Amino acid sequence: MKVFRRILLFLVTVGLLIGLYSPLSGWAAAKVTPRPNPQELKQALDRNDISKAIRLVETGWKQQYEDYYQGRLTSQLLEVDTIARTLDRLARETGKRSALFYMIPTPTALELILVSPGAAPIHRRISAANRTVLLQVMQEFRLGVVNRESDPGDYLPAARQLYDWMIAPLESELKAQRIDHLMFCLGAGLRSAPLAALYDGRQFLIEKYSLGIIPAFNLLDRRAAKLAGTQILAxxxxxxxxxxxxxxxxxxxxxxxxxxxxxxxxxxxEFTLANLKAQRAATPFGIIHLATHAEFLPGEAHESYIQFWDSQLRLDQVKFLSLRVPAVQLLVLSACRTALGDPRAELGFAGFAVQSGAQAAIASLWSVSDAGTLVLMSELYRHLRTSPIKAEALRQAQIDLLRKRVNLKTSVAMQARGVRLPSELEGFATSDLSHPYYWAAFTVIGNPW
Structure with a gap:
């Protein structure tokens, strides 16, 4: 595995040299404007004007998503004290304390901002994690995690380094605030990070908190979901x-x-776009589950798609699904993949829930094996029946795989009447699914409650 690790480092170095993973060259090539202005953001944070810094981030990233999706995303700009009060209200309604975690990579440092329920915001500057160094380690981390044949030594060192830069500087505050859930608002290059697999030396991040990513807090539907009694269209x-x-x-x-x-x-x-619309017109399904190929690709939004039986639904057409009325509280894509580290693909992935009209989405960063997806999805819906928030249901499902509590043979999927294991999957019946490849890809996007 030392040879494998050297190959990873070589690929990362080459990628950086030719501009594949540099966000500056990525922005230039893909026409993603680097918002907010790094100098203006730094000046606000140097004055300890965290409120202004958050406004710059929220408005700048909203504009990035609007540019990508070629449409205006309506929102009301909330000040930081209102965000903190909103988090406090949601903590009382759900019993889970969520913190909003901004991570902004800049040429000179990683800027971290934490907003907790009812508390003043906190800022930390991590100078050791300038953009180039941070994304080099991030790419090494990704390459190890997405390879199911890799050993822990191939990804844990990078996972630990990223944890030390991204989480540890504010972890004492997370503990003091009794935070259960981390809601990440991320800059370019980080939006496709498998954050669940960050590692503190003893535990993965998912073992300590439920997680999710959002495009911007002001773009969220901030109502707690009520999944009990809803029906699913799968x-x-x-x-x-x-x-x-x-x-x-x-x-x-x-x-x-x-x-x-x-x-x-x-x-x-029967899996057609026309049928989906017809079914929705007849029954107000609160959950939509799509088990199909979907691709968040480099380039423009129309180049990414969700595959239906007879056609592809382009990402710029997803808004026409009209999932806001009646409200879809959760949209699940169980077999999608994203061009990891590509700024344009990341905008598609992180903005997917807002664009679709659903309160939240659960999607994967890479195509997990068929067997692994089947087990995780079965565990997800089992936990959704009792978990206080959607993000906690996904967390429990991920931990089931990580801690070897379940495999395909023992999965709830095998308990359904009349279900027979396809011959293509018989060899995976007792496979170990504890490698991050199987569980770290899945992410809650949008409203985690």
């Missing part, structure tokens, strides 16, 4: 004309609607 395809098959999808849909949640499932030829 749709997907197991075979495709021009893409790899997903043989576990029939079992995934059957498990979700058979014994985990009340609702309806539609497979293959």
């Amino acid at each position: 749709m997907g395809a197991s075979e495709f004309k021009n893409q790899a098959p997903l043989p576990a999808v029939p079992m995934e849909l059957s498990a979700i609607t058979g014994n985990l949640w009340q609702g309806k499932s539609l497979l293959n030829q």
Whole structure:
């Protein structure tokens, strides 16, 4: 594995030299404007004017998402004291204390800002983690985590270094505030980070907090979800004309609607955009689950898509799903992938929930194995029935895999009546799913409550 690690470092170095992973060159190539202005942000933080710094970040990143999606995203600009009061209200309503964590990579430092329920904001500047160094370590981390054959030594050193830069400087405040959930608002290059697999030397971050990412706090639907009594529309395809098959999808849909949640499932030829709209018109499904290929790609929004049976829904068309009325509280994409580290692809991924109209989305940063996805999705819906917030349900599902509590053979998916394991998955029945590859890809996007 030392050879593998040297290869990773070589690839990262080459990538940096030719500009593949540098956010400055990425912005230039992909026309992503570096907002907020780093100098203006630094001046505000040097004066300890954290409120102004947050306004700069919120408005700057909102403009980035508007540029990418080619449309105006309506929002009311909340001042930091209002954000803190909102977090306090949600803590009382849900029983979970959420903190808002801004991470802004700049040429000279990583700027961290923490907003906690009912508390004054706190700023930390990590000069050792300038943009170039930070993203080099981040890419090494990603490359180790996404390879299911890698050893812990291939990703834990980078995971520990990132934890020391990104979490540790404010961890005493998180403990003092009794924070349960971290809501990350991230700058370019960090929006596709598998944050769940950051490591403090003893535990992964997901073992300590539930997690989620947001494009900006002001773009959130800030109402606590009420999933009890909602129905699910689970749709997907197991075979495709021009893409790899997903043989576990029939079992995934059957498990979700058979014994985990009340609702309806539609497979293959029934999995069309027209059918989704027709089903929504007939029944106000509160959860939409799409088990299909989806790609968040470099370039413009129209180049990314969700695959239906007979067509591709481009990312710039997702808003036409009209998931706001009636309200969809959770949209799940169980087999999507993102071009990790690409600034444009990251905007598509992190802004997906807002663009779709759903309160929140759960999606994956890379295509996890069919068996791993089936197990995690089954555990997710099992925990959604009892967890106080959506992000905690995902956390518990991830921990089930991480701590080897479940595999395909023992999964709740295998308990559904009449379900038989596809022949393609028989070799994975007892596979160990504890590697971060299987669980760290999945992320709550948008409203975590």
